[in-house]
Amino acid sequence: MPTGVHLSDVRGRLFDAAERVLLREGPSALTSRAVTTEADCAKGVLHRHFADFDGFLAALVLDRVARLDAQTRALCDAAGSRTVADNLTDALTTLFESVAVAIVGLVTSRDELRARLRASRPTGVPLLAEATAMIAAYLAAERGLGRVAADADVDVLAPTLIGAAHLLFADRTGAPPRAAAVHRSVVTVLAGAG
Missing domain, CATH: 1.10.10 (Arc Repressor Mutant, subunit A)
Structure with missing residues (x-):
């Protein structure tokens, strides 16, 4: 240029x-x-x-985290429609087919980037922490509608769903998992919570 x-x-x-x-x-x-x-x-x-490259990378991660707001609203708005497992399968697939897996790899591979992000996000892995909050908010909405058991611990279910989906999508070089595999994981994690 x-x-x-x-x-x-x-x-x-x-x-x-x-x-x-x-x-x-x-x-x-x-x-x-x-x-x-x-x-x-x-x-x-x-x-x-940007002051330096790690400052650029931190801004990139935070920009991609901010994009989850729209997905969170859409998922919570879907409460009461379709099945809980179908909504979660779609949300997890959308999340992990995006750049999320690569961002997690980036954050975990760069010490300075992680240190900078800790200044504004002291706990959790950026993007995964916000995605976990998104899933927990959705499950709480479904619990409020009686579609998830009243005693279901959404704060345990949400990170379990994120972790299971992350593992399914983690192979950056292979084909993404089929929707049926994601759905099976969701159904298994939610067993007893429906």
Whole structure:
């Protein structure tokens, strides 16, 4: 990209480029040079908008976490419709077919990034913690409608569902699991809570 050319939505363009590199090549390939090359802009563009590369990565993770808000609203709005297992299967598939697995790999592979994220998120793994809260909120809504047992511990069920789904989707190089495998995991975790 020639110098002096105005770029619109630089942050979004850089974040999308980083996501593509992350999904295609994994956390170890994510460098400032790889991001700016993918975004087709000069390396200095990234450093004009972020103090350093770990600051950029922290902003990327927080941006992707913020995107869960819409999914949380949609899932909670679905309470009372279809089956609980079908709603959870769709939500978990949507979550883990996105960049979520790669973001978790990125966070766990970079000590400085993890330290920066701890400043605003002292517990849990960013994205997984928010996804767990999303599932817990949905299960609580279904419990309120009587579709989940009144004594079901949603604060235990939610991380169990997230963990089971994460393991199903964790192989970045293989084919994603079939919907039936995700559904079977959901049904098994919820056994006795329906």
